[in-house]
Amino acid sequence: MREAFKSKYELFRQKTYIIIYGTNTFAGRLFDLILLGLILLSVILVMLETIQGFDVKYHDELVFLEWIITIFFSIEYILRILTIKKPTKYIFSFYGIIDLIATLPMYLSFFITGTSVLTVVRALRLLRLFKILNHPQFSSQSVHLRESIMASRGRILVFMYFVLISCILIGSIMYVVEGPESGFTSIPTAIYWCIVTLTTVGYGDISPITPLGQFIASFVMIMGYGIIAVPTGIVTAEIAKNNLIREQKNKRICKNCASEENSISAKFCSECGHEL
Amino acid sequence: MREAFKSKYELFRQKTYIIIYGTNTFAGRLFDLILLGLILLSVILVMLETIQGFDVKYHDELVFLEWIITIFFSIEYILRILTIKKPTKYIFSFYGIIDLIATLPMYLSFFITGTSVLTVVRALRLLRLFKILNHPQFSSQSVHLRESIMASRGRILVFMYFVLISCILIGSIMYVVEGPESGFTSIPTAIYWCIVTLTTVGYGDISPITPLGQFIASFVMIMGYGIIAVPTGIVTAEIAKNNLIREQKNKRICKNCASEENSISAKFCSECGHEL
C-alpha cells in the first residue's frame, strides 16, 4: 500500500511539474497566465494600499486579498521545490530567490509592522512573462538587445566615470558661485543639481539665480547636450554592427564558387551565375 | 423621363465622385484643399471655444461657424456614401469611421451638453493631408519610416517592459525613502515620479529632498541617461539598415530580366543568372 501511495505521489509530482514548469500544455499555459495575473494583482494591491483614502475605506478587503495571494504563492513555492528533481538548483536560481522573497514580507508583517510594502518586490516576478513568451523570434530579440548593451558596457562605464568627475568639479564650482541662498546648500546637493542638469532632467527645485551661475549652467547644459550623444552613439553603433552581422549570417553560400555574397532572396549566385 | 433622370443622376454621381475622391483634376484638388482648410478651421474653433475670455465674447459666432462646418461635413459624408460604388467599404474604412465620428459630436450636443469639445477628433481628419500629398517620393518616405518603426517594435516593447518593472521597484523604494512629506504620497505617485525622471522630462512637481532620496534619484537619472540610448539605438540601426538595403537595391539593373535586386559588386544577375 505504501508502494501504491508512492507511485501515486510520483504521478502527482510529474503532473504538477508539467503544469507548474511547463509551457507547452494547455494546463501549463493556463497556470502561467493565472500566476502572472495574480502577480500583477498583488503588485496593484500594494500600490492601492499606499493610497490613503483608498486604504482607509477598503483596508480589510486589501489585507484579505493579499493573504490569499500570499498563501497561493507559498503553496506554489512549496510545489516548485517538491516537484523538481534538484530542489537546491531551483532554490538558489534567480527566479527561485525572487519567488522566496516575494512570499516572505507578508509573514514578516506578523512580527514587524510596515513590511507589507516590501511585497512590491513581487514586481520582479513579472519577469516570468519572458518565460511564458518563449517564442523564438521574441527571445532572439531579447538576446540581441542584451548582447548589444553588454558589448557597449565597457565604454559606457569609462564615459560615466568621466561624467562623475566632471559633476564633482562643476558641482563644487557652482556651490562656491551660487551659495546656499539659491539652494546649493552643500557640495553633494550641488553635485545632485549637476546630475539633474547634465542628464537634461531639470527639476527646477534647485536652479541658479546669479548671472555667473546661469552662465556656468548654460555651459553645463550645452556640454550635456553634446554628452548625451556619446552613450547613444556607443549603443547605436553596437546594435547596427549586430544587425549587420545577423544580416550577413543570413546570406547564402554558392555551392559552385563558395561565394558568401548572395542575399537570402537571390536565386542565382552573383559571382558565378550558378543556380543556388 | 425617369430614365433621363436616372442617367442625369448617374452623371452627377460620377462627377461628384471625381471631385470628392479624386486628386488629379483641378476641381478635385481644390475640393481637398478647401476640405483641409475647413478641418483646420474647425479644430481651431474648438480650441478658441475653450479659452474663457474669447468664448464669452464670441460665443454665438463660434457656434454658428461650427454648425456651418458640421453641415458641410455632413453633406460631404452623405455624398461620399452616395457616389462610391461600395458604400459599406468606405463606411467601415479607417477614414470612413473618422469622418462619421467627426460629424456626430455637434448633433449630440442637442441632447447632452459639453460634447462640443469632442469635435476635436476632427484633428484626425488632418491625416487626409497624406491622401492629397500622394507624391511618390513623399509617400515612400512615409512607408520607409513606418517600416523601420514596425521592425524595431518588438525590441522596443521588450525594453519598455523592463523599464516599467524597474519603475515599479524604484518608485516603491523612493516611496519608503522619501515618504509623503516630499510629495511621494503613494506608490503610484512615486512610479509617476520615476517615469517623469527616467524619461528626463523632470517637471519638478515632485522631487526628492532627503540626501538618500537625492542619491537614489541621481542614480535613476544616470541610468535613464544610459537607457535613452537603447530605443534610439534600435530605431537608428533599423533606419540605417533600411537605407542601406534601398541603396543597394537601386544599384544594378539586369539587362536580361530587368531585376533591380543586384548589389553593386554582383557579376551575375541574382534573379536569372544572366551576366551583368
Next chain:
Amino acid sequence: MREAFKSKYELFRQKTYIIIYGTNTFAGRLFDLILLGLILLSVILVMLETIQGFDVKYHDELVFLEWIITIFFSIEYILRILTIKKPTKYIFSFYGIIDLIATLPMYLSFFITGTSVLTVVRALRLLRLFKILNHPQFSSQSVHLRESIMASRGRILVFMYFVLISCILIGSIMYVVEGPESGFTSIPTAIYWCIVTLTTVGYGDISPITPLGQFIASFVMIMGYGIIAVPTGIVTAEIAKNNLIREQKNKRICKNCASEENSISAKFCSECGHEL
C-alpha cells in the same frame, strides 16, 4: 584732372574691395576680425542695455558706443555697395539684406522709441565667421552636415505632422481630464503642455494632479521617449550614409583591373595584386 581723380578713385575702390571682401591679404583678414569683434561687441551692448541696474548706470556710454558701431556699419555698408561691380547682387543677397537690417534699428530709434532692441539682429552677422573661416576642411564639414539635414528633412516633416496631430488629441483629452484647476485652462494651453512633455523639456509650470491625468501623462512621456528616437535615427542614418559615401569616394582605383575596392592607404590592388 578729372581723369586722374577717376583713376585714383578706381584704385581706391579696388584696394577697398580687397580689404572688405577679400580674406587672403593681411589687411583683409584684419578687417574681417575687427568687423567680427564689433558685431560681437554690439550684440553684447544690446544685451547689457536690457539689464536694468546696468542700463541705469551706464546708459549714456552704451548709447554712445552703439552709435559709433552703427556709424561704422553704415560706412561699411556704403563701401560694400560702392566697391562691388554689381551692387544690386550684393544688396539683395542674404548677407546684404542682413547688413542693411543690422544698421537700420538705431536710425529708426529717432522716430520710434524702443527699437534699439532690434539691433540684436546683428547676431545674424556673426554668420560671417563662416566666410572668414573658409578653410576647405572646415567648410566641407559644414556642407556635409547641411546635406545630411536636408536629405532627412522630408521624413522629419512627415514625422512632425504626426506628432502635432497627436498633441492636439492628447491635449484635448488632458483638458477634459484635468480641467482648469490643474493649469490646463484651455486646449491650446493643454497642447502647449503636451509639447513641453513630449519633447522631454518638462517645465513643471503645468503638471497633472489627478491620478488619471498622471497616468495619461506617464503614457505620453513613455511615448515621447520612444518618439525621440525617430528624428535621431533619421538624421544619424543619413550622416552615416554620407560618411560611407565620402569614405568610398576616397578609395583608390587600380590602373590594372579598374577595381575601386582599394583603401586610400593600400599599396597594392586587393583584386589583382598590381602595384598602385
Next chain:
Amino acid sequence: MREAFKSKYELFRQKTYIIIYGTNTFAGRLFDLILLGLILLSVILVMLETIQGFDVKYHDELVFLEWIITIFFSIEYILRILTIKKPTKYIFSFYGIIDLIATLPMYLSFFITGTSVLTVVRALRLLRLFKILNHPQFSSQSVHLRESIMASRGRILVFMYFVLISCILIGSIMYVVEGPESGFTSIPTAIYWCIVTLTTVGYGDISPITPLGQFIASFVMIMGYGIIAVPTGIVTAEIAKNNLIREQKNKRICKNCASEENSISAKFCSECGHEL
C-alpha cells in the same frame, strides 16, 4: 661612507620609483589602490565639510583627517619628484600639475580662509584610475571613444555656433514678447531660458505665460527636438565608422608580410601584393 649612503639612497630611489610609478608589482598596485582610496576619501571629506549640520558636529575630525591626507599627498609629491629621472617632465605634465594643485589649497588656508573648498580639485586625481586600470582592452575602449569624439569635434562646433546664434535671436524675441513680468528680465536671462529649453533641461524657473510666448516656446521645443538629433547623429556615425574600420582591419592577415590591413573580400595583400 658617503659612497655607501649614496648607493643606499639610489637603491631607495629605485625601490620607491617602482612602488610609486609602477603598476606591475604587488606593492605598486597596493600603493595605487591606497592612493586612490585616499583621493576619494579627501573628496568626500570636502563634501561633508560643506554640509552644515555635519560640519558643526565633526569640524575638528574633518580638519584633522584633511591635514593627514594633505601631508601624505605632499610627501608623495616630493617622492615623485625625487625618484624620477627627469623631475621637470613630471612637474609640468598633466598629472604633475594636478598633483601640485591638489596639495596647495590646505596650505593656502593658513593665509586665506575659505580656500579649503578648493581641495575638491583633488577629484581630478581620480583620473589616475585609468593609469591603474591599464588593461589593454580597457584602454583601447578609451582611445577608441576619444578618437570618435575628436573626429566629430569640428562638425559639433559648427553646429554649436549655429545654435548659439539662434539662441541669441530667439532669446531677444522672447524678451520682447514676454517681458520682465514672466521672468524674462533681460536678454541674457532670455538666452539662458532659450538654452534651458533647447537642451530639453526645462527647469521651469522661467517659463512663458503669454499665449504668443507659449507658441514661440512650443516652436523652440520642437526645433530643439529635431536639433538634439544632430550631435547624436554625428557622434554615432563616427563611432559606427570606427567600429567598422576596426572590424574590417581584423579580418584578413597576409601570410607573406603579416599585414592585418586586408579587408575580408581582398584577394591580394594591399601591403606587399602577395596572394592571400
